[in-house]
Amino acid sequence: MTGWAEYTLALALFAASHFVPRLGGLRERLIGAVGRRVYFAAYGVISLALLVWVIAAAGRAPYxxxxxxxxxxxxxxxxxxxxxxxxxxxxxxxxxxxxxxxxxxxxxxxxxxxxxxxxxxxxxxxxxxxxxxxxxxxxxxxxxxxxxxxxxxxxxxxxxxxxxxxxxxxxxxxxxxxxxxxxxxxxxxxxxxxxxxxxxxxxxxxxxxxxxxxxxxxxxxxxxx
Known part of the structure; x- marks a missing residue:
């Protein structure tokens, strides 16, 4: 996957990672299941990885x-x-x-x-x-x-x-x-x-x-x- 398709997907997943956990109390249920420390550590790693992907995908998008x-x-x-x-x-x-x-x-x-x-x-x-x-x-x-x-x-x-x-x-x-x-x-x-x-x-x-x-x-x- 290259060009605008990769960039659009990366942006969509990055945005979803920030908004979806807030829907329907999902974040609170996950925190209750694994604990605050584990949840926010995992969330931070995922967010950072998605951010790196978004930036890289922007560089590969058509100029x-x-x-x-x-x-x-x-x-x-x-x-x-x-x-x-x-x-x-x-x-x-x-x-x-x-x-x-x-x-x-x-x-x-x-x-x-x-x-x-x-x-x-x-x-x-x-x-x-x-x-x-x-x-x-x-x-x-x-x-x-x-x-x-x-x-x-x-x-x-x-x-x-x-x-x-x-x-x-x-x-x-x-x-x-x-x-x-x-x-x-x-x-x-x-x-x-x-x-x-x-x-x-x-x-x-x-x-x-x-x-x-x-x-x-x-x-x-x-x-x-």
Missing amino acids: VELWPQLPWTRWVPNLAMPVALVVVACGIGAAQPFTLGGGKTFDPAQPGFAAVSRHPLFLALALWAGAHLFPNGDLAHVILFGSFAAMALAAILAFDAKARRAARADIFAHTALLSLKPMTCSAWRRANLRRVLIRSAMGLLVWVALLHLHGLVIGVSPFPV
């Missing part, structure tokens, strides 16, 4: 140019990705239950990184996808990255709506979609700065590794030419 790749466009993801990976590293396990990868409880007195962003993983996904649209102006990649950006933004709206239905006004009062203002607060820095700096360093290390593995794994050098 239909919508806009040309100019040298400067490669700078956009190169500048955006270190920010995205720092946000991911700092945001994993953020003390905010109404988001992807968030903690189970929220303490208004100690919001942690959620004060900077209550949806760090979704914002990082949108930043990754949006930045990669600039140097990838062919139809297959525009569909790919455009879909990921749209899904991330839609998920932010959906999780915020869920928090409102749960009457969690405290979350909105002590968090932001994205704000650096908490970092100007001495109390927040005392409680969080060390952890944020350590995680930021980890995120930057991952970025350096991905930058140099990009050509090997994806088949395209990320460096401007």
Whole structure:
């Protein structure tokens, strides 16, 4: 299977892997059967494998140019990705239950990184996808990255709506979609700065590794030419 057929199938299976488990309480039944740790570990592996397939299939799809790749466009993801990976590293396990990868409880007195962003993983996904649209102006990649950006933004709206239905006004009062203002607060820095700096360093290390593995794994050098 090659061309658009493979790409369409890969996209469909990736989307289904995210939506089907939510239908009819399937996810809850699977978690009850195998446990949360096993379920989310298996789900993560499957999602990653499908993501790799989607990206590879996009590269094999017929090339239909919508806009040309100019040298400067490669700078956009190169500048955006270190920010995205720092946000991911700092945001994993953020003390905010109404988001992807968030903690189970929220303490208004100690919001942690959620004060900077209550949806760090979704914002990082949108930043990754949006930045990669600039140097990838062919139809297959525009569909790919455009879909990921749209899904991330839609998920932010959906999780915020869920928090409102749960009457969690405290979350909105002590968090932001994205704000650096908490970092100007001495109390927040005392409680969080060390952890944020350590995680930021980890995120930057991952970025350096991905930058140099990009050509090997994806088949395209990320460096401007």
